[in-house]
Amino acid sequence: MSVPVIIIHGAAGRMGQTLCAAAQADPALELAGVVDRPGNEAKLAAWGCQMSHSLVEMLDKVPNGVVIDFSAPEASVAVARTVAEKGACAVIGTTGLKEEQVAALRDAAKKARIFWSPNMSVGVNVLLKILPDLVQKLGPAYDIELTEIHHNKKADAPSGTAIKLGQALAEARGWKLEEKGNFARHGIIGPRPKEEIGVMTVRGGDVVGDHTIYLLGPGERIEVTHRAHSRETFAQGALRAAKWLVGQKPGRLYTMADIF
Structure with a gap:
């Protein structure tokens, strides 16, 4: 059975780097792609996988990827909408979302498998x-x-x-x-x-x-x-969510409560 393939969105940030390391160290996952804004090429290239400044482009390269995103509220809403358009999966750990932004995630989750938790611990x-x-x-x-x-x-x-x-x-x-x-x-x-x-x-x-x-x-x-004690705690929770999410169906916004 093939292992889930992971795309880290915001891979050059502190949490993104932690997620990349955790995904690459997990034999049950494949780190397939990293995405971040221009100017971070060295950090992205270090992971030895597909790299891009565009999530749309990355999902064309890795159409079966599970996107993991710990960026910012506006960016996370955009991730959810892109994933919905592409029929992919997304695990989102961004905090500070307003109610209308959470509503946007719920709307995208009608079409795609989307998981959101403000704390992955x-x-x-x-x-x-x-x-x-x-x-x-x-x-x-x-x-x-x-x-x-x-x-x-x-x-x-x-x-x-x-x-x-x-x-x-x-x-x-x-x-x-x-x-x-x-x-x-x-x-x-x-x-x-x-x-x-x-x-x-x-x-x-x-x-x-x-x-x-x-x-x-x-x-x-x-x-x-x-x-x-470390961001590794949240990274491991997100990877656990990603493994679980690939076996689910679209229709609603999933949370940690669903895993438990």
């Missing part, structure tokens, strides 16, 4: 499964707070993972994060409302990604922390 996605049960068992006496820390070059805030975690926590209380989330506190703000989830963003250094959920109750607190 297996550990984070297991947390998304178990945290609601913890919140429900503790009950309303426990306040919920959330902090996230990332490197100083991250463009979006709060992180896509923090939003996803916040949404899962809010839903466990029967709330919506956009209504109960507090993303900034400053000045004389008065007592903390009971129906609130505080989300704090910290930026600095080269932190890959830390997320901590605080459940603060009478006389005690529970802290649940996930720390990503």
Whole structure:
């Protein structure tokens, strides 16, 4: 049986380089193509496979490729639309997408196999499964707070993972994060409302990604922390998604929850 062939879009970036290395090291995959903007030829050529500045051109060369993209919201929407036109597959790990951009991914997924997750970590996605049960068992006496820390070059805030975690926590209380989330506190703000989830963003250094959920109750607190030690964590999750996606059918936007 042939192995899935992988195309890395945005291959010259830090995450792109990590994805290329992980794909090339996996005997169950073939790194078939790398795509990035002009000026990055040396980084692309280093992988010894097909290279291009155009995803359309690359999919003509490698029509059965699974595109993996961790770029930017606008670029990821363009990737999804291109994949839909070409009938290919895409695994997207970009964060910071607006609702209309997620809707564009869903629309493209009607025609092509598309997978999107703002965090490809297996550990984070297991947390998304178990945290609601913890919140429900503790009950309303426990306040919920959330902090996230990332490197100083991250463009979006709060992180896509923090939003996803916040949404899962809010839903466990029967709330919506956009209504109960507090993303900034400053000045004389008065007592903390009971129906609130505080989300704090910290930026600095080269932190890959830390997320901590605080459940603060009478006389005690529970802290649940996930720390990503390297981008390899996200790369391995994306490759796992790619292997899974080739066996699926178009029709809806897939997520990590579908794998589990």
